Amino acid sequence: MPQNVVDPPLEDTKIIHKILSLRSSFPLFAWSVRDLSRYPLETILLFLSIVTLVAILGTALLLSQALSTTAGLLLKDSPSVVVRRVSPLGWSALPAEESIRLARSVPGVLHAGIRIWGTANSSEGPVTVFGFDGSNRFGGLTKSAPLPKRGEAVCGAGITTGENPDFLKLIGHNTLIFRIIDTLAAKTSMVAHDMVLVHPDDARQLLGIAEGHASDLIVDVFHETEAEAILPDLSRAFPWPVRMTTRKEAAGIYVSASARRSGIVYITIFPGMLALALIVIGVVKGQMVQSCNVGLFKALGWTTTNIFQMQLLKALVIGIPAVTAGMVVSYGLVFRPGSSWPGYLFFGWNDNPPPLFLNASGAFLVLIEMVVLIFLPYLAAALWPALRAAVSDPQDFLESK
Amino acid sequence: MSLSLVCQNVSLYRRRADGSERAILKHVDATLNAGEGAMISGKTGAGKSTLLQLLAGLLRPSQGQITANGQPVSRWNTVHRDIWRRQVGIVFQHPHLIDEFTVLENVILPLIPRGTSLTQLRELAWQALDTFGISHLAKQKVLSLSGGEQQRVSIARAIVSRPAILIADEPTAHQDDDGTALIIEKFAGWKLPHTIVIVAAHDPRWTQYGKFADRHFLLENGRLRELQ
Numbered sequence: 191m192p193q194n195v196v197d198p199p200l201e202d203t204k205i206i207h208k209i210l211s212l213r214s215s216f217p218l219f220a221w222s223v224r225d226l227s228r229y230p231l232e233t234i235l236l237f238l239s240i241v242t243l244v245a246i247l248g249t250a251l252l253l254s255q256a257l258s259t260t261a262g263l264l265l266k267d268s269p270s271v272v273v274r275r276v277s278p279l280g281w282s283a284l285p286a287e288e289s290i291r292l293a294r295s296v297p298g299v300l301h302a303g304i305r306i307w308g309t310a311n312s313s314e315g316p317v318t319v320f321g322f323d324g325s326n327r328f329g330g331l332t333k334s335a336p337l338p339k340r341g342e343a344v345c346g347a348g349i350t351t352g353e354n355p356d357f358l359k360l361i362g363h364n365t366l367i368f369r370i371i372d373t374l375a376a377k378t379s380m381v382a383h384d385m386v387l388v389h390p391d392d393a394r395q396l397l398g399i400a401e402g403h404a405s406d407l408i409v410d411v412f413h414e415t416e417a418e419a420i421l422p423d424l425s426r427a428f429p430w431p432v433r434m435t436t437r438k439e440a441a442g443i444y445v446s447a448s449a450r451r452s453g454i455v456y457i458t459i460f461p462g463m464l465a466l467a468l469i470v471i472g473v474v475k476g477q478m479v480q481s482c483n484v485g486l487f488k489a490l491g492w493t494t495t496n497i498f499q500m501q502l503l504k505a506l507v508i509g510i511p512a513v514t515a516g517m518v519v520s521y522g523l524v525f526r527p528g529s530s531w532p533g534y535l536f537f538g539w540n541d542n543p544p545p546l547f548l549n550a551s552g553a554f555l556v557l558i559e560m561v562v563l564i565f566l567p568y569l570a571a572a573l574w575p576a577l578r579a580a581v582s583d584p585q586d587f588l589e590s591k
Numbered sequence: 592m593s594l595s596l597v598c599q600n601v602s603l604y605r606r607r608a609d610g611s612e613r614a615i616l617k618h619v620d621a622t623l624n625a626g627e628g629a630m631i632s633g634k635t636g637a638g639k640s641t642l643l644q645l646l647a648g649l650l651r652p653s654q655g656q657i658t659a660n661g662q663p664v665s666r667w668n669t670v671h672r673d674i675w676r677r678q679v680g681i682v683f684q685h686p687h688l689i690d691e692f693t694v695l696e697n698v699i700l701p702l703i704p705r706g707t708s709l710t711q712l713r714e715l716a717w718q719a720l721d722t723f724g725i726s727h728l729a730k731q732k733v734l735s736l737s738g739g740e741q742q743r744v745s746i747a748r749a750i751v752s753r754p755a756i757l758i759a760d761e762p763t764a765h766q767d768d769d770g771t772a773l774i775i776e777k778f779a780g781w782k783l784p785h786t787i788v789i790v791a792a793h794d795p796r797w798t799q800y801g802k803f804a805d806r807h808f809l810l811e812n813g814r815l816r817e818l819q
Binding site for chain 1 (some may be wrong): 647669670673674676677679681683687689691695700701702703704705706707708709712742748752
């Protein structure tokens, strides 16, 4: 017949209990470490499983986050609308002054400018040549770049020059040799990776664009939502056929390409993660079997709190270094200078890849995701059986021994 | 206030496989006071171990209550009964040592969560081992010990935390004459003005040596009576 449970009138027992709990932390910690060292194989296996799991998942999340950050950077500096002239043969140059004048005549257009750019070949492969005179822009990414004079070039981080590092030979409609006066900052390399900034006249000469003509026209509007609204007017303003791309469309193309590739990565790692999760669960369950002495511990004066503390310490002694190591590995895989596989996987760059970048909030977000996805379930798996055992009567455990 | 431990009409029932209930202990009444050594004897299966486990806070009675200094400790919730068990040192009939641990680690175990410094913790453990002449076994794994040695380790573990109530179930079952004499002498020495020592034993030497048992109880058919 069950009896009513009563609380003791000794309120000070609770306070003493708390004090004891705090004072007992160090011997408990030492005991927890000693306990783990009794089962070195299981401990190491659990540690490695968590490191691998965190590294795999962290790499995927960091890549995704870094790509998102990079996309944001790219789109922030891109024009609202890009207008290109089309002809039966494909793209064709458009008259610069006339195009600007026509675009400005459209209500809602805040700014209109031209760009001169195209592709040429260097000794190491194709590059993007951009006519740069300071008035046009290629995002804020070229903000700190010096203005190249005729015969000079500013190169992106991915440009390699072959034998002579001070000069760059480019072959397009014509062949020109440029003296390299500067290199774009490494942080611009996701966008300006294979870019060469040259004087606009050199760009025209190299790309075969006639004097007074440009590759395309960029248009800015006051608000993002106006871009699509002005497209019909803008189209009608030009006497030749044009193809227009808004920032939103560019973002969609970029995101869908990244998402498709990211999806493949996630599908690939999912079975691996599942297998690793099973290993972690198996090892944690093994540890719980070792902790079947909980009933004896309680009979010897350990409280539920003590047992919980010990299991928590044991879980943290493995978990914190393992998650940290896993994060370091994943950060290294994604952001280590010279790490080529993210660029290859997501952008198809085969050599001299650009480094990926991550802002502080992005890094924090990934850390939180790792804690929620791996660390908390691991802690729960480690603590739940011990807590269940610790709140039970010790006699059941003693009888089962 | 002087320590007292009281059983008030304590009964314990166990459910059989067929669903009926069997009484292990029936209406046990007893009062033990500080400084006393109590011996509980009875045949195998009489319920001695069960009574000790009730007194140690490992079981709850089905009826009645156990009070310590007037507090109904048997009716406290799990968390508070954890604290109550800190006052109790228990020697089980089977040593219940942890095989993976060394002798020293087994003895240290009750001290770990009590806020004792590591140095003090080791000192207390060595003292307890010395008391029962087994300090030379400190570094050995318990599996390599004889039954008698394991039993002494178990006793050392029970006294290491200097409990107010020492409860022992057949603590000399695996001892030779010298070992038995030593343990009875130590238990007698443990009877202090602030402690209660309770031993369940078949062994007549606990009464023959005459130093320990101030009071002698007999448990028969689940009922406890004091022998004069």
